[in-house]
Amino acid sequence: MNCSCGSDPYIFTSNTLPRDSRFLPPLANGLLGWRVYHSIMHMGSVYNGEGGDCHRADVPCPLSVTMEMEDPVQQSYSLNTHTGVFTHTISTAIATATQSFYAHRYYSQLMVMEVSIERQAVTMEPVTVKLSSSFTPQSKDIDFQSSPDYRGGRRIQGQTTAAEVPGGPRPTVDLIWTVMPPSLILQPEQSHSRWGFLLALGNTNQSTEASFDEGLSLMASGDLRDSHQQAWKELWLDSTVELAGSETLSKAVIGCLFYLLSAFPPLHDVSGLFGGVSPGGLSNGGSGQDYWGHVFWDQDIWMYPAIALFYPRLARAVLEYRVRTVDGAKDNAQKQGYKGLKFPWESAVSGREVCPEDIYGQQEIHINGDVSLAFQHYLYLTRDLSLFTEGRGSEVIWGVADYWVSRVTWDQKDQSYHLLGVMPPDEYYYGINDSVYTNTVAKSSLQFAVELASLLQHPAPQEWQKVADHMKIPFDQKEKYHPEYDGYIKGDPVKQADAVMLGYPLGLAMSPEVRRNDLEAYEAVTDPDGPAMTWGIFAVGWLELGEAEKAQKLLEKSFDNIQGPFQVWSESSDGSGAVNFLTGMGGFLQAVLFGYTGFRIQPERLDFKPLLPNGLSELIIRGVSYLGNKMDWMLRKDEVCVILREQSTSVEESAACALKVVLQGTGRKIPLVPGKPVTFPREAGHICQMDSTISCWPL
Numbered sequence: 001m002n003c004s005c006g007s008d009p010y011i012f013t014s015n016t017l018p019r020d021s022r023f024l025p026p027l028a029n030g031l032l033g034w035r036v037y038h039s040i041m042h043m044g045s046v047y048n049g050e051g052g053d054c055h056r057a058d059v060p061c062p063l064s065v066t067m068e069m070e071d072p073v074q075q076s077y078s079l080n081t082h083t084g085v086f087t088h089t090i091s092t093a094i095a096t097a098t099q100s101f102y103a104h105r106y107y108s109q110l111m112v113m114e115v116s117i118e119r120q121a122v123t124m125e126p127v128t129v130k131l132s133s134s135f136t137p138q139s140k141d142i143d144f145q146s147s148p149d150y151r152g153g154r155r156i157q158g159q160t161t162a163a164e165v166p167g168g169p170r171p172t173v174d175l176i177w178t179v180m181p182p183s184l185i186l187q188p189e190q191s192h193s194r195w196g197f198l199l200a201l202g203n204t205n206q207s208t209e210a211s212f213d214e215g216l217s218l219m220a221s222g223d224l225r226d227s228h229q230q231a232w233k234e235l236w237l238d239s240t241v242e243l244a245g246s247e248t249l250s251k252a253v254i255g256c257l258f259y260l261l262s263a264f265p266p267l268h269d270v271s272g273l274f275g276g277v278s279p280g281g282l283s284n285g286g287s288g289q290d291y292w293g294h295v296f297w298d299q300d301i302w303m304y305p306a307i308a309l310f311y312p313r314l315a316r317a318v319l320e321y322r323v324r325t326v327d328g329a330k331d332n333a334q335k336q337g338y339k340g341l342k343f344p345w346e347s348a349v350s351g352r353e354v355c356p357e358d359i360y361g362q363q364e365i366h367i368n369g370d371v372s373l374a375f376q377h378y379l380y381l382t383r384d385l386s387l388f389t390e391g392r393g394s395e396v397i398w399g400v401a402d403y404w405v406s407r408v409t410w411d412q413k414d415q416s417y418h419l420l421g422v423m424p425p426d427e428y429y430y431g432i433n434d435s436v437y438t439n440t441v442a443k444s445s446l447q448f449a450v451e452l453a454s455l456l457q458h459p460a461p462q463e464w465q466k467v468a469d470h471m472k473i474p475f476d477q478k479e480k481y482h483p484e485y486d487g488y489i490k491g492d493p494v495k496q497a498d499a500v501m502l503g504y505p506l507g508l509a510m511s512p513e514v515r516r517n518d519l520e521a522y523e524a525v526t527d528p529d530g531p532a533m534t535w536g537i538f539a540v541g542w543l544e545l546g547e548a549e550k551a552q553k554l555l556e557k558s559f560d561n562i563q564g565p566f567q568v569w570s571e572s573s574d575g576s577g578a579v580n581f582l583t584g585m586g587g588f589l590q591a592v593l594f595g596y597t598g599f600r601i602q603p604e605r606l607d608f609k610p611l612l613p614n615g616l617s618e619l620i621i622r623g624v625s626y627l628g629n630k631m632d633w634m635l636r637k638d639e640v641c642v643i644l645r646e647q648s649t650s651v652e653e654s655a656a657c658a659l660k661v662v663l664q665g666t667g668r669k670i671p672l673v674p675g676k677p678v679t680f681p682r683e684a685g686h687i688c689q690m691d692s693t694i695s696c697w698p699l
Helices: 205-221 224-237 247-262 297-308 312-324 326-336 358-363 367-382 393-407 436-455 462-469 512-523 534-544 548-561 582-596 651-656
Strands: 011-014 026-028 032-035 040-043 065-068 074-080 085-091 095-103 110-119 127-133 142-150 153-160 172-178 183-186 192-202 240-244 409-411 416-418 605-608 618-626 629-636 639-646 660-663 668-671 678-681 688-691
Touching: 026 095, 026 247, 032 095, 065 085, 065 095, 085 224, 095 127, 095 224, 110 127, 110 183, 110 205, 110 224, 142 172, 172 205, 183 192, 192 205, 205 224, 240 247, 240 582, 247 297, 247 548, 247 582, 297 312, 297 367, 297 582, 312 326, 312 367, 312 393, 326 393, 367 393, 367 436, 367 618, 393 436, 393 462, 436 462, 512 534, 534 548, 534 582, 548 582, 582 618, 660 678, 668 678
Parallel strands: none
Antiparallel strands: 011 074, 026 032, 032 040, 065 127, 074 085, 085 095, 095 110, 110 192, 127 183, 142 153, 153 172, 172 192, 240 618, 409 416, 605 688, 618 629, 629 639, 639 678, 660 668, 660 688
């Protein structure tokens, strides 16, 4: 399978930097995040400030260095998303200098700057490159003190000034970096030379020193950059998305995947250091900026699905982050006067609410159902019950169910349960009753709690099923659409995708007529300056209805949120709001990965109903992970090709789970054999299935 494009869509190049420095490319590796040239960086799970003042702690970055040469003839800036390396190149009449930055993808406590000078003309003159630094070894969030040099590297250490929770821990940050001179000189007898500069960060002396040692050793052997690039190569092998027909769309997809993957830990190490994903990623989130680096529903609903489709281990890391915050979620529920777990609207490390404004933490309770849905999809994609047993995932699901049961109000008159005084995803409204999204996601999470209890042979309280069966789901019988909440007047403005999310991702059963009515009703009144992820959900809805061209026009609205030249997203189309807006990228990717393909994650199968708009001739998605199997998909206008690349290594699963494609229109079943392409026609209206037997469940 090959998809040809003109220029390499993985490389973003420009002769100038963006005028707004917020749109400089972020480099991150799941633990460290930095916007190139910026004097500040951040480290995962390192926050400063109590409660609503909690924010990512600013860490000074020794790599905040610019490069200059006399009499430059040409210069360029390039972000290579193949390799995760940002490069600045300057050429003069006699030499070329190249400065490279990367956040090491394998050794996540390392960041690197490299400079090389290569002589282009035969001269006996020295070539000088000036290095200008904006680094100061101070932070308003961390009380740093100088420490003795370590192996030739400078060192500072300190603790954050305020704990997230009164009496709680204050993280320690330890920095070691190689000293940078004010200039580098290529001597007259040299044709080329290279210099490397290393930064190691950690929470303990031992881990920082070990990382610095490893970096020095790899630098000495010449393997430092190679090990970084190899780690990116392994990631791209598991998540390649290629489109033929639109270079703009192709680059947008690649940029989204690159920045999303940068926010997640290395594949070989998904340890407890991972602190979740915030809307602006790791490079942003200081005090008063980009949502303070907190974790919202954005992680679980918007960013997670694209990652979970390819990387089960990274998906599990997201869920394990939520498991680690269970105690805080329990405390949040108790403070509200309810049972079970109430996940915070804004989360940091403890799981206690850190939203600066109480109303969101009190009312935007749909976060509970959003978290539960991520766990549900993980189970359906992997059938990994260990997360729910020894991994304590069952505590999350059952704690959420207990919260809903204690939070609902019974109305004898209409024989329904209601959720009163909430804020829906559409934050233009608050204190409303029966948000259709909130009630639907609550109903779904209660049903999943019952299902999980049955799988684990755990006695489920009868109230879980009872509340699910009688949850009020607002519906206008006359207009045949779902009002956003009880009392919503059709035509009132909305901020963002809300009721249109009932069909996808919530999967609420409805007729095509109702689905269309929902899309039309809310598309007309959605704020055009609202957050970027919205139009991807509308696109998915129209693709469900077979209207690919209408879907494409809506999806292309997202292009206004992409700020050149490095494909950095802003929250709003005018460039305002959160920067490197991973939430918008996640919504955009879902339109491609779940819209064009029609993938729907079901309890016992993976449905697909592919449809491409006229501008696209081919879509290739490599590395889809389902039940431990890896598959590559090629979608064309008239046909679909599936290759089972890698079969599950689990003997139990491979013996019980013979994957097959089921063509519903004909009833034909095609078994998948590793390495053997299976091609079949794409017939409009025929829902196909990736099926397996129920005996796959390892009870």
